[in-house]
Amino acid sequence: MTFRRRVRTIYGKELVDLLRDRRTLIAMIVVPIFLYPVLMLGSLQAITVQTQALGQRAIIVAGLGGADGPQAESLAHLQHEYDRIRALEPPAPRAENDLAAPTESAPSGGAAADADQTSAAPPLQLSWAPCGSVEEIEQRVRDRSAHVGLVFEEALTLSPDRRNLVRILYDREEPRSATAHARLEDVIARVAARINDERREALRLPPTYFDPFEVTATNLASPSSILGQILPLILVLMTITGAIYPAIDITAGERERGTLETILACPVPVIDLIVGKFLVVTTIAILGAALNLGSVCATVYFGGFNELIATAGQGIPYGQLALILLCLVPFAVLMSAIMMAVCSYARTFKEAQNYVTPVILAVLIPGGFAALPATELRGMMLVVPVGNMVLLTRELLIGAPVGTSELLTVLLSTTLYASAAVAVAAQVFGKESVVFADVESLRSTFDRRLIQPSPRPSLTMALVVTAVLFPAWFFLQSWMQSTRGAEDGIGALRRTFAAMPVMFVAAPALVAAYWKVNLRGAFCLGGASVGAWAGALLLGTSSWIVARELVVLQHNWFGMSDLAADSAAALERLLRDLSSVELVVMLGLIPAVCEEALFRGFLLGAMRSGVRKMTAIAVSAAVFAVFHFILAKLPVTFLLGALLGWVCWTTRSILPGVLIHFLHNSILTLSAAHREWFSFLPQPQEGAQDHLPAVVIVPAIALFTAGCVLIGRSAAKTAGGGAD
Amino acid sequence: MVVADNLVKSFPIAGGQKRAVDGLSFRVARGEIFGLLGPNGAGKTTTLRMLSGMILPTSGSARLAGYDVATQPFEVKRVLGFLTANTGLYLRLTPRELLQYFAELHGMDRPSARRRAEHLVDWLDMREFADIRCGSLSTGQRQRVNIGRVLVADPPVLVMDEPTLGLDVISNRLILDFIRRAGDEGKTILLSTHYLDEAEMLCDRIGFLHHGRLIAEGTLEELQQRTGLSRLSAIFLNLAAEGAESAAPAGAVS
Numbered sequence: 001m002t003f004r005r006r007v008r009t010i011y012g013k014e015l016v017d018l019l020r021d022r023r024t025l026i027a028m029i030v031v032p033i034f035l036y037p038v039l040m041l042g043s044l045q046a047i048t049v050q051t052q053a054l055g056q057r058a059i060i061v062a063g064l065g066g067a068d069g070p071q072a073e074s075l076a077h078l079q080h081e082y083d084r085i086r087a088l089e090p091p092a093p094r095a096e097n098d099l100a101a102p103t104e105s106a107p108s109g110g111a112a113a114d115a116d117q118t119s120a121a122p123p124l125q126l127s128w129a130p131c132g133s134v135e136e137i138e139q140r141v142r143d144r145s146a147h148v149g150l151v152f153e154e155a156l157t158l159s160p161d162r163r164n165l166v167r168i169l170y171d172r173e174e175p176r177s178a179t180a181h182a183r184l185e186d187v188i189a190r191v192a193a194r195i196n197d198e199r200r201e202a203l204r205l206p207p208t209y210f211d212p213f214e215v216t217a218t219n220l221a222s223p224s225s226i227l228g229q230i231l232p233l234i235l236v237l238m239t240i241t242g243a244i245y246p247a248i249d250i251t252a253g254e255r256e257r258g259t260l261e262t263i264l265a266c267p268v269p270v271i272d273l274i275v276g277k278f279l280v281v282t283t284i285a286i287l288g289a290a291l292n293l294g295s296v297c298a299t300v301y302f303g304g305f306n307e308l309i310a311t312a313g314q315g316i317p318y319g320q321l322a323l324i325l326l327c328l329v330p331f332a333v334l335m336s337a338i339m340m341a342v343c344s345y346a347r348t349f350k351e352a353q354n355y356v357t358p359v360i361l362a363v364l365i366p367g368g369f370a371a372l373p374a375t376e377l378r379g380m381m382l383v384v385p386v387g388n389m390v391l392l393t394r395e396l397l398i399g400a401p402v403g404t405s406e407l408l409t410v411l412l413s414t415t416l417y418a419s420a421a422v423a424v425a426a427q428v429f430g431k432e433s434v435v436f437a438d439v440e441s442l443r444s445t446f447d448r449r450l451i452q453p454s455p456r457p458s459l460t461m462a463l464v465v466t467a468v469l470f471p472a473w474f475f476l477q478s479w480m481q482s483t484r485g486a487e488d489g490i491g492a493l494r495r496t497f498a499a500m501p502v503m504f505v506a507a508p509a510l511v512a513a514y515w516k517v518n519l520r521g522a523f524c525l526g527g528a529s530v531g532a533w534a535g536a537l538l539l540g541t542s543s544w545i546v547a548r549e550l551v552v553l554q555h556n557w558f559g560m561s562d563l564a565a566d567s568a569a570a571l572e573r574l575l576r577d578l579s580s581v582e583l584v585v586m587l588g589l590i591p592a593v594c595e596e597a598l599f600r601g602f603l604l605g606a607m608r609s610g611v612r613k614m615t616a617i618a619v620s621a622a623v624f625a626v627f628h629f630i631l632a633k634l635p636v637t638f639l640l641g642a643l644l645g646w647v648c649w650t651t652r653s654i655l656p657g658v659l660i661h662f663l664h665n666s667i668l669t670l671s672a673a674h675r676e677w678f679s680f681l682p683q684p685q686e687g688a689q690d691h692l693p694a695v696v697i698v699p700a701i702a703l704f705t706a707g708c709v710l711i712g713r714s715a716a717k718t719a720g721g722g723a724d
Numbered sequence: 725m726v727v728a729d730n731l732v733k734s735f736p737i738a739g740g741q742k743r744a745v746d747g748l749s750f751r752v753a754r755g756e757i758f759g760l761l762g763p764n765g766a767g768k769t770t771t772l773r774m775l776s777g778m779i780l781p782t783s784g785s786a787r788l789a790g791y792d793v794a795t796q797p798f799e800v801k802r803v804l805g806f807l808t809a810n811t812g813l814y815l816r817l818t819p820r821e822l823l824q825y826f827a828e829l830h831g832m833d834r835p836s837a838r839r840r841a842e843h844l845v846d847w848l849d850m851r852e853f854a855d856i857r858c859g860s861l862s863t864g865q866r867q868r869v870n871i872g873r874v875l876v877a878d879p880p881v882l883v884m885d886e887p888t889l890g891l892d893v894i895s896n897r898l899i900l901d902f903i904r905r906a907g908d909e910g911k912t913i914l915l916s917t918h919y920l921d922e923a924e925m926l927c928d929r930i931g932f933l934h935h936g937r938l939i940a941e942g943t944l945e946e947l948q949q950r951t952g953l954s955r956l957s958a959i960f961l962n963l964a965a966e967g968a969e970s971a972a973p974a975g976a977v978s
Contacts, residue, residue: 006829009825009828009829010829013814013817013821013825016816016817016821017814017816017817020816020857021816257812257814257815258808258811258812259811259812259813259814261778261806261808261811262806262811262812262873263829264778265776265778265801265804265806265883266801266826266829266830267798267799267801267802267829267830267831268798268801268829269798449736450736450737451736452736
């Protein structure tokens with residue numbers, strides 16, 4: 001029975017088993033299908049009812065004196081003027097779905113009754129609350145027995161030679177008081193505007209006489225809407241929720257029901273079991289996400305909420321839905337793996353639920369932060385797990401342009417985190433102590449006294465370390481760049497490379513030491529043969545020419561973005577200010593040692609057992625390329641990573657790779673900083689599109705080939721020697 | 725058919741290792757029913773899990789039907805049926821689906837798995853409830869499904885860990901009849917129990933496990949002769965007292 005067939009069998013059974021469970025169906029189908037319509041319709045109705053209620057109710061105005069006193073009469077005068085202009089004003093076009101207009105159907109009183117159906121100005125109902133003093137008015141507003149307080153300095157008059165001073169007292173924290181205040185201000189503004197118009201017309205002045213300016217402000221910010229802000233977070237949370245129940249059911253639930261031992265007694269490798277189960281959890285999480293997305297779109301579309309929910313008349317970009325769902329796939333994989341890893345430690349369903357709660361809280365922090373309107377998909381947020389997915393989904397949902405670089409960074413970083421999480425899930429599930437739910441299962445993973453020494457890091461350890469280092473390194477780089485303005489660029493560059501040994505070597509070394517991994521094995525620090533060293537020397541002196549030619553080819557075929565060209569030019573300017581020794585140490589030696597230690601030693605070394613050679617080299621090269629954060633350099637960095645990976649795999653040591661990397665970086669850097677030393681290279685004015693002369697390329701390719709042959713032969717000797 | 729040779733299983737604990745099984749050696753011949761007896765914590769379950777290829781021995785070796793449990797766990801699992809009283813069923817699957825699933829996991833293609841499931845449904849008289857989800861079945865019906873699951877690949881070796889623990893009388897009888905019938909059919913059975921009357925009734929040979937060590941082994945008659953006692957419970961208590969005097973407990977931290 002093949003791996004694929006076994007996984008298919010397990011997958012099929014688990015899917016049927018889960019889909020027959022009422023709880024899965026409720027979480028996956030019932031909740032999304034009913035949640036959104038109920039949420040949207042319900043909340044909109046609640047808002048409408050509330051605003052209508054506010055509009056319908058008379059505004060209780062606290063003022064000095066009784067209902068027949070001068071202050072009350074002034075207010076009546078104001079209302080009379082308002083009702084007069086309501087009767088004169090033309091009707092406003094009734095907006096479709098304008099559910100928020102509070103007083104469209106509000107009953108009106110007095111002279112306004114006839115104007116209700118015609119006027120753009122909403123009707124006004126007032127009720128007088130007599131007070132003896134201003135303090136009493138304040139007290140009545142505070143104790144909410146009146147909505148607002150109103151004090152006319154003198155009796156209201158519309159004579160052109162006097163200005164009416166009016167004081168409004170209100171409580172901004174009290175919605176009714178705030179609404180009443182807004183209404184009164186609106187009433188006064190409308191009356192004032194009408195009187196202005198009448199006076200201007202009487203004097204036969206043009207409309208521009210009082211209004212020398214007409215300002216039109218256009219908001220160019222991305223359209224921000226309830227849909228754009230809240231929906232991505234809900235989608236992401238529902239994807240997580242979709243993974244929770246199946247993850248618990250097929251790990252802790254299976255253990256609690258006593259079926260785990262049964263399945264482990266079958267001739268099925270644990271890894272097949274994990275893959276089958278993991279795929280089911282991911283499927284259900286994705287199905288949940290798709291149903292949520294579908295349900296919300298259907299609610300918006302059929303409910304006619306498009307204009308109300310998305311601002312500026314923008315609706316959901318239905319064409320983007322497939323892309324949104326595609327982006328949610330690596331995220332669903334990540335969350336499914338995390339949930340499975342966490343739940344695998346639990347012995348019962350209830351225990352698993354307890355373990356899941358802190359994970360959800362941890363997810364809510366970056367997710368909630370990303371949902372804030374001011375948070376943007378750039379800088380550090382590109383690599384913050386969960387947060388980057390919330391932001392990406394938001395940008396896609398509101399139809400904002402998302403650059404390829406941003407899209408790839410989010411997807412690749414999420415894929416990296418997902419790979420680490422899957423490895424953790426596989427390791428956790430495969431542990432004897434976890435499978436049989438020993439009390440010590442959690443301790444045996446983290447308690448150093450229970451950890452057994454090992455010659456090299458596990459794949460899980462390597463992937464988790466890499467996945468943690470990736471955002472940390474990204475943050476550091478962004479921070480260094482952001483401080484460049486305050487200090488000089490060289491200072492930032494120096495600090496970046498000073499941080500490299502700490503992050504790329506010390507951090508994994510500490511982790512390896514804690515989990516009792518032999519440090520020599522952890523970083524593949526074994527010796528290499530003379531042939532391997534000679535091959536490395538040849539490769540190091542020639543690879544930079546090959547890499548340069550590849551970059552030229554890439555630029556010629558695909559062009560070079562202005563941004564990439566500017567960054568390259570800025571870096572070159574910086575390099576010219578550094579001494580040659582500093583250049584070689586900072587950009588040659590430090591990256592060579594640190595990157596080889598992390599990517600080839602720690603990561604590739606961990607893949608030696610259990611991962612095929614080509615896959616392992618490709619994975620380590622891809623991670624190496626992604627860590628460089630420059631899209632334009634991705635192909636060449638990947639190829640260089642693949643070359644160095646092959647050298648390390650073949651020689652079983654990172655040391656020849658360190659030499660290649662050191663020579664490659666040093667020569668390239670020096671060639672950029674000291675063009676006079678490399679006069680045979682085309683000058684920058686001629687453009688980076690120029691190939692080197694054949695007299696340089698041909699020997700370089702010959703050296704490169706000879707280097708590869710020497711390295712390859714050293715492998716044959718190592719294999720012949722029987723060393724592993 | 726089953727050979728354990730100086731089998732050791734240690735679990736890491738704070739400050740050292742705890743030996744759950746300590747140098748266990750025994751043999752079970754083809755067609756024999758061998759009872760592994762011992763109190764709770766004696767190491768019976770750990771031994772059976774090692775012999776079933778579910779966990780790796782720390783040292784020593786064991787072979788089942790000629791396959792090494794450490795290096796050939798899948799071959800071992802192919803030739804054994806594993807049953808415990810705690811063994812659960814997938815409650816949302818029907819007996820027919822469940823049997824077919826396990827048959828497929830044992831390497832049968834879908835049509836063969838379907839045929840095997842049908843055969844077992846008939847043979848164990850499950851037709852009446854073969855299409856009802858396991859969650860709605862009685863305990864006795866569930867035990868019948870469990871027996872079907874054990875026999876799905878018609879294994880020559882059966883490993884049973886406390887198969888009657890906590891079962892009601894009817895289910896208990898069902899399992900005991902099954903063991904007897906399997907023994908009559910020539911299957912090799914490794915049975916762990918602390919119900920001594922069951923062992924007395926079913927087993928050809930008995931091994932006493934105490935603190936991870938085999939303190940005595942033989943037929944009932946041999947054990948009676950050695951101790952001069954007739955009842956198995958008395959023999960066990962006598963041997964356990966002897967074992968406690970002669971050996972340090974294997975559960976000690978090393």
